[in-house]
Amino acid sequence: MDHKKLIASALGTVLLIAGSAVAQVAPAASGNTPASTLNQGYLLGPGDVIEVSVLGQAEFTTRQPVQADGTVTLQYIHAVKASGLSVLQFRDQVARLLKQGGFYNDPVVIVGVAQYASRYVTVLGEFGTPGILPVDRPYRVSEIIARAGGVRATAGDTVIVRRSNGDELSLSISAVASGGPLEDPYVSPDDKLFIATAANFYVSGQVGAPGVYKLEKNMTYRMALARAGGVTDRGSMGKVSVYRNGKKVKVDLDAPVAADDSIFIGERFF
Template sequence: MSPKTFLVSLAAVASLLIGGSQAAAQAPSQQPGAQAAAPSAIAPAEPASSSYVLGRDDVVEVGLLGRSDFGGRARVQADGTIQLPFIGKIPAADKTTAELSETVRTALRTGGFFSDPVVVVEVVGYASRYVTVLGAVNSPGLIPLNRPFRLSEILARVGGVRDTAADHLIVRSEDGRERKFVIRELATGDAEQDPYVSAGDKIYAPAAETFYIYGQVNSPGVYPIQSGMTVRMALVRGAGLTPSGSDKKVEATRNGKKVKLSLSDLVEPGDVLFVGERLF
């Protein structure tokens, strides 16, 4: 091999080595077996109140104030206990966070692990105390009860009712008892008309029942019935009488029969109201 050919070959080898080193430097480093960080535990929208009662599958975080050598997250098991370092199983179900703190504190002191620990318990996942909201609401679903909620607050949590909803809610308790609440009175009534909900309650917003009005009204059509709706209110809902309409000539087709109505009569679901002409 001539000196010139040798130099050309040496330069080519050097170029390959330099290029390979640069590619290796630019390639992202990744350790074998490395995994993405695990997602964080379910976090509540807001802290639990001091009156929140723990139940099965709730998740709590237990720690000691000013110390990092004890604690962690634990789920309330089917038997109502949680498992913690040093002290093992501790009853947690049907306790508030304050009561659980005292239980853990007593166990740590009795076991001789800490002389005077300050135990902190925080609920980080809710699973045991819910209400179910169904029907003509904007966001039906399960709402966790991390504190005492009034019915109006639950309704706000689901975005209120739809335009097609009735003007009332039906609340069914776990014992089968049903109660009816007028939505307007949730805001304007007293505490009895806007009660606290209980875990296991089912809240249902029914679709509004309707009536049909036609004849000498400005806006004939199908409209929802409100509680206590009278013929006078139905005429207003239909945008009032035309110039030739008469409020003394209102009749309903009800259950296949014609019924003459006065302004104070109540409108019933499925009524077909006809407004006649007045005499000149």
């Protein structure tokens, strides 16, 4: 399913994810993934695990982590710089060193990433599965939301993107799901994405469906009552009381509802 359709569906039907809201680390790419399917433009960094082989040379096949100093230890050529290089650049460097050392003539080197660990974004709050997501290529915000399991029923309609340089974007999730590149920008490694819990309001008394409801942008008291099933035959629009922070307040029914407002509909006099 297209990732934008997934998010739009999550907003419409609201995706409920069972389990703890505690951040979970997303699984890394499978070590069995063929090298040909991996992103060759990915920039390597400490913690990544790479597979290196030479075509037709079974003895030169290995899986090694990128060390804290940014190097990878390989047969014959020992410590080779990897951090900051793309997979393609590292491949070409290994081929050059093997040829210069006289180990192989024109070796065909194959490099793949078995585990992505050095480049990731963090998703927090009301995502379906909060945690850490590896980024092996450029991803848009909508793709990250889809990879993180959509949004929960309790999610607000805004996703905050905090860049590693301190810049911050506030994006409408609805616009991200249906908009273009401006509404759905790319994330960068080390970005943090946060979705806050939606504000609620409460409706009780003579309405069709008393309960707790998610507060939507620009929702008026009339709209809130309609959301709660409308006023019953026993209720009266003249008996609307609104309580805010424990105190009764006077409101216009066409005014916007405030977060945590409690709306009570009393009975009409017959």
